[in-house]
Amino acid sequence: MAKKIIVIDEGTTSTRTMLFAADGTPLGSAQREIRQHYPGPGLVEHDAAEIWEATLACTREMIARAGGAEQIAAIGITNQRETVVFWDRQTGQPLARAIVWQDRRTAADCAALKDAGHEEAVQAKSGLLLDPYFSGSKIGWALKNWPQLTEAGERLAVGTIESYLVYRLTGGAHVTDASNASRTSLMDIEGNGGWDDELCDLLGVPMALLPEITGCTTTVGTTDPALFGGAIPISGMAGDQQAATVGQACLAPGQTKATFGTGAFILSASGTTRPTSANRLLATVLVQEDDVRSYALEGSVFVAGSLIKWLRDGLGLLASAGESEGLARSVADNGGVYLVPALAGLGAPHWRPDALAALSGLSFASSKAHVARAALEAQAYQAHDLKSAFAADGVDWAEVRIDGGMAANDWMAQDLSDMLGLTVERPDFVESTALGAAMLAATGAGLYPDLASAAAAMRGTATRFTPAIDAAKRKTRLAGWQSALAKVLVS
Numbered sequence: 001m002a003k004k005i006i007v008i009d010e011g012t013t014s015t016r017t018m019l020f021a022a023d024g025t026p027l028g029s030a031q032r033e034i035r036q037h038y039p040g041p042g043l044v045e046h047d048a049a050e051i052w053e054a055t056l057a058c059t060r061e062m063i064a065r066a067g068g069a070e071q072i073a074a075i076g077i078t079n080q081r082e083t084v085v086f087w088d089r090q091t092g093q094p095l096a097r098a099i100v101w102q103d104r105r106t107a108a109d110c111a112a113l114k115d116a117g118h119e120e121a122v123q124a125k126s127g128l129l130l131d132p133y134f135s136g137s138k139i140g141w142a143l144k145n146w147p148q149l150t151e152a153g154e155r156l157a158v159g160t161i162e163s164y165l166v167y168r169l170t171g172g173a174h175v176t177d178a179s180n181a182s183r184t185s186l187m188d189i190e191g192n193g194g195w196d197d198e199l200c201d202l203l204g205v206p207m208a209l210l211p212e213i214t215g216c217t218t219t220v221g222t223t224d225p226a227l228f229g230g231a232i233p234i235s236g237m238a239g240d241q242q243a244a245t246v247g248q249a250c251l252a253p254g255q256t257k258a259t260f261g262t263g264a265f266i267l268s269a270s271g272t273t274r275p276t277s278a279n280r281l282l283a284t285v286l287v288q289e290d291d292v293r294s295y296a297l298e299g300s301v302f303v304a305g306s307l308i309k310w311l312r313d314g315l316g317l318l319a320s321a322g323e324s325e326g327l328a329r330s331v332a333d334n335g336g337v338y339l340v341p342a343l344a345g346l347g348a349p350h351w352r353p354d355a356l357a358a359l360s361g362l363s364f365a366s367s368k369a370h371v372a373r374a375a376l377e378a379q380a381y382q383a384h385d386l387k388s389a390f391a392a393d394g395v396d397w398a399e400v401r402i403d404g405g406m407a408a409n410d411w412m413a414q415d416l417s418d419m420l421g422l423t424v425e426r427p428d429f430v431e432s433t434a435l436g437a438a439m440l441a442a443t444g445a446g447l448y449p450d451l452a453s454a455a456a457a458m459r460g461t462a463t464r465f466t467p468a469i470d471a472a473k474r475k476t477r478l479a480g481w482q483s484a485l486a487k488v489l490v491s
Helices: 048-066 107-115 119-126 135-145 147-151 161-170 197-203 240-247 305-314 323-330 368-392 410-420 432-444 451-458 471-489
Strands: 004-010 014-020 026-033 072-079 084-088 156-160 175-177 212-214 233-239 256-260 264-271 282-289 292-301 338-340 358-360 399-403 423-427 462-465
Touching: 004 048, 004 161, 004 432, 014 048, 014 432, 026 048, 048 072, 048 161, 072 161, 072 240, 072 432, 084 135, 084 161, 107 119, 107 135, 119 197, 135 147, 135 197, 156 161, 161 175, 161 233, 175 233, 233 240, 233 432, 240 256, 240 264, 240 282, 240 292, 240 432, 240 451, 256 368, 256 432, 264 282, 264 368, 292 368, 305 368, 323 368, 323 410, 338 368, 338 471, 358 471, 368 410, 368 471, 399 410, 410 423, 410 462, 410 471, 432 451
Parallel strands: 004 072, 072 233, 175 212, 256 399, 399 423
Antiparallel strands: 004 014, 014 026, 084 156, 256 264, 264 292, 282 292, 338 358, 423 462
């Protein structure tokens, strides 16, 4: 019996396919970078055809390493959330560029709906706020502004990235999983768990364009045998942040994970009871097994690892992302320098799409080491802001499990523990998103009786960081951050 799992991990800056053993041991990885398109200020797009070709190349490489399609028990898919693709049902070809989750083009539309008093109703059903981050307003905008979409008529299909990939992999299955659907602002996440007429009408999205919503451990189809030399079941899907939460085995109410990737996303599991927030956090579907839906309370920060990438590629301050850790260690403190990373606006708990980044406290004594340190410190400050919001909503973190590319930075992990005043646990295998998707696929394929069993069996060892500074120093640093942040929020 085939025991290996293929995971397609479609991120914001790259597409990757990973091969896992049934016990969660990573066996190989293939990766291709994805080009970012910035056609104007606040606009971020991807070429979905490029994503598809990269996915095919990476997946074929890992299937060959496994020894062929017959060695694969199932495929799991995890993806950048909120990004939307528009394609032709007949050919599978994209009809326009994908609008990426970071894109802010619908900020004015969302502000108008908020001013008209619609946000409370949207949050009550979808668990989300009115913000250009989410998929629904992006779809409505595209239908109004890109004539080729309306000209396609019944041939037009819309979906998030995993939906598009499944369509291409299977040759026509138009589905999405509940975790990704819950990020569109179009789903009633409690109720019947389906697309909602009123939300679709409000955002100008015909329901006929949307995929069927399925569970996260449901076998949604098999791959076209011509693609990989055999038909492989697709048995697990989840948005990247939900998959990472699963991969960290944060399934019991109150367990919390924080992913530091392109952005930073903190989720606290809440079980089968939907959480509510009075502090501008999000209620989202964590995972759905069969018809049983579990939820999480989420805080989303738009800029984390992308800040270090910008320092490297945009400003030329770093030769490599890894250089940031050495620079941070090379100075005794931040020298009074604070960086508020609102390069794509501010997410939770502020939700200010109009906010602009600011670097403050500079003097002739400041060096690039202070700027690099300020960029890393900003991650802990943003997490602390979220910790306060979660606590105000009755969810007080006991510890935090971290992952994502930035989590490999020991200095940042320790600083996070220092600023939060909590134990921070980092798995020794930091690719929790891909591991979570492997757990979902293994469960869907019947290798484990349920997701909790898969998580217990497949999660590996971890390293723990504990607070190493006193409360007075923590208070002083946080006061400096709040001062810098206040200048951005009033601008």
